[in-house]
Amino acid sequence: MQLLERIKGCLGGLIIDISEFHGDIAVEVDRFKIVEALTRLRDDESLSMNFLSDLFGLDNKAFYEKPKKKAKKGDAEGEEEEKPKELPPRFEVVYLLLSLKTNERMMVKIRVPEDDLEVSSVTSLYKAATWPEREAFDMFGIRFKGHPNLKRLLMWDDFPAYPLRKDYPLEGRGEERSLVYGD
Amino acid sequence: MADNKDNNSGVIKGPGWILTKLEWLINWGRKRSPWPFPYGTACCGIEMMATLASGYDMARFGAERVSFSPRQADILLEAGTITKKMVPVLRRIYDQMAEPKWVIAMGACACSGGVFRSYSTLQGIDKVIPVDVYIPGCPPRPEGLLYGLLKIIERIEKDHPLYKEAMKFKESEGGRICNF
Numbered sequence: 001m002q003l004l005e006r007i008k009g010c011l012g013g014l015i016i017d018i019s020e021f022h023g024d025i026a027v028e029v030d031r032f033k034i035v036e037a038l039t040r041l042r043d044d045e046s047l048s049m050n051f052l053s054d055l056f057g058l059d060n061k062a063f064y065e066k067p068k069k070k071a072k073k074g075d076a077e078g079e080e081e082e083k084p085k086e087l088p089p090r091f092e093v094v095y096l097l098l099s100l101k102t103n104e105r106m107m108v109k110i111r112v113p114e115d116d117l118e119v120s121s122v123t124s125l126y127k128a129a130t131w132p133e134r135e136a137f138d139m140f141g142i143r144f145k146g147h148p149n150l151k152r153l154l155m156w157d158d159f160p161a162y163p164l165r166k167d168y169p170l171e172g173r174g175e176e177r178s179l180v181y182g183d
Numbered sequence: 184m185a186d187n188k189d190n191n192s193g194v195i196k197g198p199g200w201i202l203t204k205l206e207w208l209i210n211w212g213r214k215r216s217p218w219p220f221p222y223g224t225a226c227c228g229i230e231m232m233a234t235l236a237s238g239y240d241m242a243r244f245g246a247e248r249v250s251f252s253p254r255q256a257d258i259l260l261e262a263g264t265i266t267k268k269m270v271p272v273l274r275r276i277y278d279q280m281a282e283p284k285w286v287i288a289m290g291a292c293a294c295s296g297g298v299f300r301s302y303s304t305l306q307g308i309d310k311v312i313p314v315d316v317y318i319p320g321c322p323p324r325p326e327g328l329l330y331g332l333l334k335i336i337e338r339i340e341k342d343h344p345l346y347k348e349a350m351k352f353k354e355s356e357g358g359r360i361c362n363f
Contacts, residue, residue: 155303156268163302172302176267 001046003104010044011037024107031110034095035120038108041097042125049097049106052122055132057140058092061166089113091140095122112142121146139164206345213257213283214339215245217332220256222276225263227290227322234325244332253279258335259312262322264292265305277312283344285335288314289328291321 004025008015014037017028029037041049064087089111098105112119121144122129133144134153141162144150152159159175161168219241223231234241235249242248250256253276265273277286288308291297294317296306308314315338318331 154268168302170301171306172267175302176270176305179267179270 003047003106006044006046007041007106010040010047014040024105026107026109028109028111031093031112031119034093034108034110035122035125038095038097038122038125041106041108047099047104048101049099051098051100052095052126052128052132053098053105054094054096055122055129055136056094057136057142057164058094059090059140059164059166060088060092061090064088064090091117091142093119093136093142117141118143118145120144123147138162141165202345202349206343209344210340210342213342214336216247217245217257217285217335217339218248218250218255219246219258219260219287219332220251220253220276220280221249221260221262222273223260223262224265224269225290225292227262227293230322230325231260231262231289231328234328239325239329241329241332244329244336246332253277254281256280257284258332259284259286260289261286261293261308262289264297264299265308266303267305268303270305270311273308274311283342285315285338286312287316287318287328287331287335289318289331290323291319293317294319297321 004018004020007025007027008018011027011029014029014033015027016030019026027037038049041047091112091114093110093112095108096105097108110119117140119142121133123133123144124146130148131153133147134149134151136142137144137147137150138152138154139162151157155163156179158178161173161175163172221228221231221235223229233239235246246258253259257280259277259280261273277284286308288294292299292304293308296304298321300306305311316331316334318327320327323331
């Protein structure tokens with residue numbers, strides 16, 4: 001049976017959206033049910049996605065808010081209708097899974113809105129998630145509830161911003177000037 | 184110190200014969216043993232190792248022994264990218280080195296940040312410590328590093344360690360008490 005069918009059978013109603021692009025399957029689930037979804041994918045006999053190859057955050061701000069191309073003459077009415085469209089949640093957390101049994105890969109996504117950046121940690125399922133979750137916390141400020149040691153992974157502890165967010169300037173704001181040394 | 188004695192007697196106004204000969208002797212000693220502190224943080228570090236190894240043999244120019252303690256090193260050989268998180272470490276190593284000390288910034292990253300124009304990379308180590316010689320390249324060839332070392336040696340030759348000390352003394356409180 002195809003992977004897509006098996007995933008559909010395993011997750012059932014948890015799936016919000018499922019798509020396949022060039023053989024890569026991406027499943028979107030609700031952000032409050034990510035632990036349940038990953039538990040099912042891991043423990044399912046036919047899937048057994050028992051290896052978390054990566055976990056990362058995404059900021060879609062620039063993607064959603066990019067300026068629209070100039071409409072042709074006469075299309076002005078159509079453009080006005082598009083404007084009040086509500087933007088999807090700003091952040092995403094993506095889980096890349098691999099099955100060591102069948103050598104198949106898949107992607108699980110959750111969307112996280114900017115005003116509530118709390119997500120359940122999956123460290124209880126995959127120990128490999130500890131450092132990637134710390135990285136996502138470091139770079140985007142997404143807090144993982146239940147993580148054993150949620151500290152910054154790459155930047156220093158007192159770093160005041162989340163550098164991979166799209167509203168953060170590329171060259172930083174000169175935070176290193178407040179770095180102190182010696183003890 | 185000899186120079187102080189000379190200054191006290193009020194005979195010598197500029198760097199005199201004894202001072203210059205002594206300076207020549209000191210510089211002669213210093214330029215023949217510029218021990219580097221290898222601070223390789225990226226791919227430039229590999230090129231630095233090639234320069235130190237037998238093929239190019241940096242020991243020919245007096246860099247006989249790489250000093251893994253900053254307290255015994257003369258040259259801080261900074262080869263590679265410095266992230267902003269690493270700045271306190273670099274400053275600390277520089278401060279631990281005894282005078283006289285020189286700094287070589289090896290490679291594009293150490294000189295200017297290189298391709299890493301981002302929030303996490305220091306845009307050139309001269310933002311935090313003084314640099315004597317910049318070696319461009321990504322990474323520079325071993326010949327480039329040897330040329331940089333020779334430039335440092337030239338710099339050491341032209342240095343006036345005792346005269347500088349004498350001038351410092353002259354401007355200090357003790358120097359002002361003595362009449363010149």
